[in-house]
Amino acid sequence: MRRLSVLGCGALLAFSAALPAKAQDVGLSYGVRPFYLIDKLEEGALKDKLMSCRGQTPERSDFSIGHRGAPLMFPEHTAESYTAAAHMGAGIVECDVTFTKDKELVCRHAQNDLATTTNILVSDLAGTCVTPFTPANGDAAATAECRTSELTLAEFKSLTPKMDSSDKTATSAEAFQGGNADFRTTLYAEQPAHLMTLAESITLIGDMGGKFTPELKNASVEMPFEGFTQEMYAQKLVDSFEAAGVPAADVWMQSFDLSDITYWIAHAPDFGEQSVYLDDRYEASDEDEGPIDPMDPATFKPTMQELADMGVNYLAPPLWMMLTVKDGKMVASPYADAANEAGLKLIAWSLERSGPLNNGGGWYFQTVNELVDSDGDYFTVLDALHTEAKVAGVFSDWPATVTYYANCMGL
Numbered sequence: 001m002r003r004l005s006v007l008g009c010g011a012l013l014a015f016s017a018a019l020p021a022k023a024q025d026v027g028l029s030y031g032v033r034p035f036y037l038i039d040k041l042e043e044g045a046l047k048d049k050l051m052s053c054r055g056q057t058p059e060r061s062d063f064s065i066g067h068r069g070a071p072l073m074f075p076e077h078t079a080e081s082y083t084a085a086a087h088m089g090a091g092i093v094e095c096d097v098t099f100t101k102d103k104e105l106v107c108r109h110a111q112n113d114l115a116t117t118t119n120i121l122v123s124d125l126a127g128t129c130v131t132p133f134t135p136a137n138g139d140a141a142a143t144a145e146c147r148t149s150e151l152t153l154a155e156f157k158s159l160t161p162k163m164d165s166s167d168k169t170a171t172s173a174e175a176f177q178g179g180n181a182d183f184r185t186t187l188y189a190e191q192p193a194h195l196m197t198l199a200e201s202i203t204l205i206g207d208m209g210g211k212f213t214p215e216l217k218n219a220s221v222e223m224p225f226e227g228f229t230q231e232m233y234a235q236k237l238v239d240s241f242e243a244a245g246v247p248a249a250d251v252w253m254q255s256f257d258l259s260d261i262t263y264w265i266a267h268a269p270d271f272g273e274q275s276v277y278l279d280d281r282y283e284a285s286d287e288d289e290g291p292i293d294p295m296d297p298a299t300f301k302p303t304m305q306e307l308a309d310m311g312v313n314y315l316a317p318p319l320w321m322m323l324t325v326k327d328g329k330m331v332a333s334p335y336a337d338a339a340n341e342a343g344l345k346l347i348a349w350s351l352e353r354s355g356p357l358n359n360g361g362g363w364y365f366q367t368v369n370e371l372v373d374s375d376g377d378y379f380t381v382l383d384a385l386h387t388e389a390k391v392a393g394v395f396s397d398w399p400a401t402v403t404y405y406a407n408c409m410g411l
Contacts, residue, residue: 026208028058028089034404040376046383047376053408061406062091065213067350067395068109069093075161076117077107078193079204086208089403092252092393095201096215097237103228104153105198105240109164112220114146116166118159118195121146121173125155133173141168142176149221153197160192198237202244212246213276215254234260238268252276252314252347265311272311276347279317294321294335294367304342314392315339316347319381320367322389330368330384340390348385351378351396379405386411 035054041047069081070088077096085093095107112130114120121133121144131145144166148156162177170176196204198214205212216237223230234255241251248270255261256278265272281292292299294317307315322336332340339346354362357377360369365381372381382405385391396402405411 026086028060028403029087030058030400030404031088033398034401037376037378037401040374041379042374042376046379050379050405050408053404056407058089058403059407060089060091060209061403061411062211063393063406063411064088064090064092064399064402065347065393065395066090066093066210066399067353067397068096070398071164072352072398075163075193076109077196077201078161079196079200080193082196082201082205082210083208085399086205086210088398088400089407090210090396090399092211092213093201093205094213094215094254094395095196095198095205096217097198098148098217098219099225099228099233100148100151100153100156102152103226103236105236106148106153106156107196107198107201108148108217110220111149111217112145112147113164114148114151114159115144115176117164118146118161119177120159121176123159125151125159126173128155133176135171136169142166142170144173144176147220149219149225157195157197159195161195162193198240199244202241202246206244206246211250211252212241213252213254214241215278216257216260218257230257230260231263234263235267238264238271241271248274254278254316256280258310258312261312262310273313275312276314276316277307277312278349279315279321282318282321292335294333295324297334297338300335300338304338304344308342308344313343313345314347315344316349316395318364319348319351319385319394320364322346322348322391323368323381323384325368325371328371330371330380330388332388332390333367336389345392346389347393347395348389348391349395351382351394352398352401 038047038050066085068076070084071081074081074084082093096109097105098108098111099105120126128150129144129146131143133144136142167176167178214237216234219225251271252274253264253271254276258277261275261277264275284291322333323330324333336346354364357372357375361372365372378401385394394402
């Protein structure tokens, strides 16, 4: 469980309430967390360097990417989460893009996550859920599935977002809402955050001087959806930024589906040039080829050079795929080396999603777990991603950490 240890409740609410309309109104601040993490670092050159930057003035950096905004403490994909990321100097902010029943684009991590990220189960829209709330019963966990595609835009906007959580032991919808974030859920019920359409996120992030990395999410419904094809979905994302007058150079469109990337390269080349192939090939998705092993280039299919030859310029795997341990140090993995050799720019996801690191860091740190034993190692891993894997940017659930590092290292 993540705890509200970075800011007190009063400061948190004051922070979330600030929604500046102009870029020059955005006051940048690291807050206290980067300094807390530096204090936890082992003595050495990295700690000395980071300590030497304590008096630096915060500056926005494109190396720092707000993953769903700043969801370590704010409900993801809300105005408050995006604003927090901007205040922490994230040069680029992410809106995961899904669509409503009337095919309007909105910001949600998954099209079917409403049961855990909003109040839908205790609202008048609970009847739209494709799997109604089912209470826990013996060994069977409580379940519910509610999709954005079952709601009109107006219905979607009527929901109240909350921290992503659920209680699998719940016997009521009200209890299911809390889960491992009871305190924060109550906090945001009293001080509700605000859901965002893609268009609204473009305006908000742009007015704060930020750039954009929208992710086209795979639909939880079979495509085409009422005549809405995957290609139409991909094109509508491009159209949204063109309609807002956003230059392609300020947009890094993302997808886990390589066909979306090749569509943008072919049909919207200005945007396709910076499109980001999110790499989840560590999972078995092809019976003939199987998953790739980031330590074995023979498993890379397509190869890094083949991706580059398709026109792919950016590749974004989970951070563990780009690091390994050699002689007691974190170094670039064969995956990172091959990507860099092919001229692909790497982006890492996602820092600060693992909670306290005194247990090795879990899934996001699996290839370097043996060298991770304190929260200070968020900086150890970040430094290795920069100096060894040569990444161009890092997603974080609390962008201040990456911004502080980027400013200190002159990125």
